[in-house]
Amino acid sequence: MRHLKTLQCIADVAASGSIRQSAARLGITPSALTRKIQDFESELGTPIFERMPQGMRLNAAGELVLRHIHAQLADFERLRSQLADLSGVRRGHVTIAASQAFAHGLIPQEIATYRAQHPLVSFSVLVRDHIHAVSAVAGFEADVALVIAPPPAPEFQPLLILHQPLCALMSKDHPLAAAATIRLRECLQYPIAMPGPTLAIRHLLQAALVRLGLPVHTVVESDSFEVLRSYASGENIISFQIRAGVPQVSGNLVAREIDQRDLPPTQLVLGQLRGRSLSVAASKFVDQISSSLHSRYGDGRTG
Amino acid sequence: MRHLKTLQCIADVAASGSIRQSAARLGITPSALTRKIQDFESELGTPIFERMPQGMRLNAAGELVLRHIHAQLADFERLRSQLADLSGVRRGHVTIAASQAFAHGLIPQEIATYRAQHPLVSFSVLVRDHIHAVSAVAGFEADVALVIAPPPAPEFQPLLILHQPLCALMSKDHPLAAAATIRLRECLQYPIAMPGPTLAIRHLLQAALVRLGLPVHTVVESDSFEVLRSYASGENIISFQIRAGVPQVSGNLVAREIDQRDLPPTQLVLGQLRGRSLSVAASKFVDQISSSLHSRYGDGRTG
DNA sequence: CCATAGTGTTGATCAAATTGCAACACGCCG
DNA sequence: CGGCGTGTTGCAATTTGATCAACACTATGG
Numbered sequence: 001m002r003h004l005k006t007l008q009c010i011a012d013v014a015a016s017g018s019i020r021q022s023a024a025r026l027g028i029t030p031s032a033l034t035r036k037i038q039d040f041e042s043e044l045g046t047p048i049f050e051r052m053p054q055g056m057r058l059n060a061a062g063e064l065v066l067r068h069i070h071a072q073l074a075d076f077e078r079l080r081s082q083l084a085d086l087s088g089v090r091r092g093h094v095t096i097a098a099s100q101a102f103a104h105g106l107i108p109q110e111i112a113t114y115r116a117q118h119p120l121v122s123f124s125v126l127v128r129d130h131i132h133a134v135s136a137v138a139g140f141e142a143d144v145a146l147v148i149a150p151p152p153a154p155e156f157q158p159l160l161i162l163h164q165p166l167c168a169l170m171s172k173d174h175p176l177a178a179a180a181t182i183r184l185r186e187c188l189q190y191p192i193a194m195p196g197p198t199l200a201i202r203h204l205l206q207a208a209l210v211r212l213g214l215p216v217h218t219v220v221e222s223d224s225f226e227v228l229r230s231y232a233s234g235e236n237i238i239s240f241q242i243r244a245g246v247p248q249v250s251g252n253l254v255a256r257e258i259d260q261r262d263l264p265p266t267q268l269v270l271g272q273l274r275g276r277s278l279s280v281a282a283s284k285f286v287d288q289i290s291s292s293l294h295s296r297y298g299d300g301r302t303g
Numbered sequence: 304m305r306h307l308k309t310l311q312c313i314a315d316v317a318a319s320g321s322i323r324q325s326a327a328r329l330g331i332t333p334s335a336l337t338r339k340i341q342d343f344e345s346e347l348g349t350p351i352f353e354r355m356p357q358g359m360r361l362n363a364a365g366e367l368v369l370r371h372i373h374a375q376l377a378d379f380e381r382l383r384s385q386l387a388d389l390s391g392v393r394r395g396h397v398t399i400a401a402s403q404a405f406a407h408g409l410i411p412q413e414i415a416t417y418r419a420q421h422p423l424v425s426f427s428v429l430v431r432d433h434i435h436a437v438s439a440v441a442g443f444e445a446d447v448a449l450v451i452a453p454p455p456a457p458e459f460q461p462l463l464i465l466h467q468p469l470c471a472l473m474s475k476d477h478p479l480a481a482a483a484t485i486r487l488r489e490c491l492q493y494p495i496a497m498p499g500p501t502l503a504i505r506h507l508l509q510a511a512l513v514r515l516g517l518p519v520h521t522v523v524e525s526d527s528f529e530v531l532r533s534y535a536s537g538e539n540i541i542s543f544q545i546r547a548g549v550p551q552v553s554g555n556l557v558a559r560e561i562d563q564r565d566l567p568p569t570q571l572v573l574g575q576l577r578g579r580s581l582s583v584a585a586s587k588f589v590d591q592i593s594s595s596l597h598s599r600y601g602d603g604r605t606g
Numbered sequence: 607c608c609a610t611a612g613t614g615t616t617g618a619t620c621a622a623a624t625t626g627c628a629a630c631a632c633g634c635c636g
Numbered sequence: 637c638g639g640c641g642t643g644t645t646g647c648a649a650t651t652t653g654a655t656c657a658a659c660a661c662t663a664t665g666g
Binding site (some may be wrong): 334338339 | 656
């Protein structure tokens with residue numbers, strides 16, 4: 001788009017920190033690029049980059065400008081999506097940042113459902129921990145984020161909040177698989193495949209385990225739910241996962257909820273950047289995933 | 304601003320409905336303007352104007368585009384305001400749409416207070432009834448609106464809501480001026496200067512009067528509070544005004560609250576367009592007027 | 607029913623802004 | 637020092653944009 005070209009150039013230079021590098025990526029010469037930036041700065045009346053021997057870096061004014069540019073580009077994307085919807089076909093691109101817990105089951109399934117109706121909409125999925133998922137939303141890298149226990153941040157606006165119990169994952173022959181819900185202390189009688197410290201549920205577990213004061217027999221610790229799952233399905237080992245993160249088709253794997261006296265329900269939040277209006281495609285995807293989660297899990301809150 | 308020029312052209316043509324007219328106002332030739340629009344439309348892949356013998360009119364897609372353009376321009380204005388604030392001086396322009404009730408006392412006084420601290424900020428005041436004030440905000444004509452009993456509209460986001468009693472206006476020698484609060488039926492013993500049907504408080508009064516079922520001795524009806532005030536201060540006539548609309552220095556005019564059993568408190572709402580972020584200048588003005596109203600009147604709600 | 611005045615559009619011409627190329631100035635590092 | 641990295645500038649080629657005049661069309665009034 002013609003009138004956004006300069007803005008995109010600035011955003012690219014801000015990201016790469018180098019005029020020559022951005023020039024190559026944008027398919028123009030460094031001189032044209034440097035002039036674009038100079039013209040923009042002179043129109044604005046303020047420099048927005050610090051020129052350093054190592055390259056370009058945004059100054060304070062530039063940070064404001066970059067936020068504005070990202071907002072402009074996002075809003076234009078939303079316009080395109082609206083126009084496409086007007087003519088009957090929904091097209092566009094949706095970027096969702098999600099906790100790893102949902103990367104296998106929930107997200108791909110929701111995307112598949114959505115794309116069955118609107119095949120012209122494409123998706124990007126960023127797997128990030130709760131902190132970085134929220135930053136991705138704040139930095140216009142992602143349209144929405146689906147995370148467990150997000151840090152409170154004023155710019156992150158929740159669109160849906162569910163309270164979910166934690167589940168113990170085990171093979172379906174496991175002695176504990178008979179009960180509907182189990183106590184955390186029962187789990188500790190068996191070897192544990194422990195989520196790594198970058199996973200949000202690790203902190204929740206940690207707190208509960210300390211409260212219990214019992215020894216934990218950790219046989220493996222991993223940042224990958226895939227690894228944890230494979231252990232839990234193979235041996236007599238127990239692992240953990242939030243309920244919405246449990247795959248619906250799970251082979252010989254079963255999930256049993258942990259009694260809420262041991263582990264209070266955890267917030268599962270779908271949210272966006274406050275004050276931003278989403279594209280039609282993203283907005284409708286949010287609607288779908290909201291109603292899907294809501295009908296499947298209701299509001300798991302009990303206390 | 305270079306990259307916004309085309310957008311401004313489109314907005315102007317949409318407003319004027321004529322290429323030649325806009326061309327003259329923008330200082331370019333009609334041919335250049337028609338080409339700008341054609342280029343934009345071809346980049347977008349959709350026409351945004353209907354070409355009629357009488358001129359240009361936005362089509363459905365154009366309406367979306369225009370909204371986007373207004374949002375872009377407003378957001379750029381906000382950026383400029385932020386940049387100015389960064390360098391220590393606050394500058395910018397604030398447009399406020401207000402009910403006529405506040406056009407004399409409250410608004411000019413608040414603007415004067417603000418401009419005493421920030422003389423580089425300029426103001427526009429649009430006097431509109433509650434319906435049109437909300438539309439002005441929705442159509443990006445005004446940054447904020449201060450209105451009585453605004454119609455419920457999803458795009459209008461309240462920032463401050465006060466519940467205000469209606470007051471009877473009379474000269475300070477008036478027989479009723481002795482009491483602190485008065486009953487509506489007492490007022491009807493005297494001639495009334497009645498607010499015109501375009502004023503929001505007319506509807507409130509009307510409902511209460513019908514409920515009372517007493518004859519009303521209307522000597523004059525006017526859409527101008529200035530006219531009503533002059534009658535109320537001159538003869539034994541009574542007029543009405545919401546409390547925050549009563550001028551603080553009022554000559555020989557006094558205001559007495561109507562008993563809330565007769566007339567429930569009215570909503571006084573300061574609001575903006577939902578999802579829009581205001582310029583620093585406008586945002587700080589909202590802060591000032593909010594705290595000023597809040598400290599002066601608290602929340603007048605009682606029931 | 608034609609003349610008129612209004613609309614937007616188009617082709618050719620020309621000026622102005624943008625770009626590319628090559629050279630330059632500066633800082634860094636071995 | 638010499639090589640490599642950065643951003644910047646002068647000048648020429650190119651592209652973009654604006655102008656002017658003519659055109660096609662429609663509504664309106666005599």
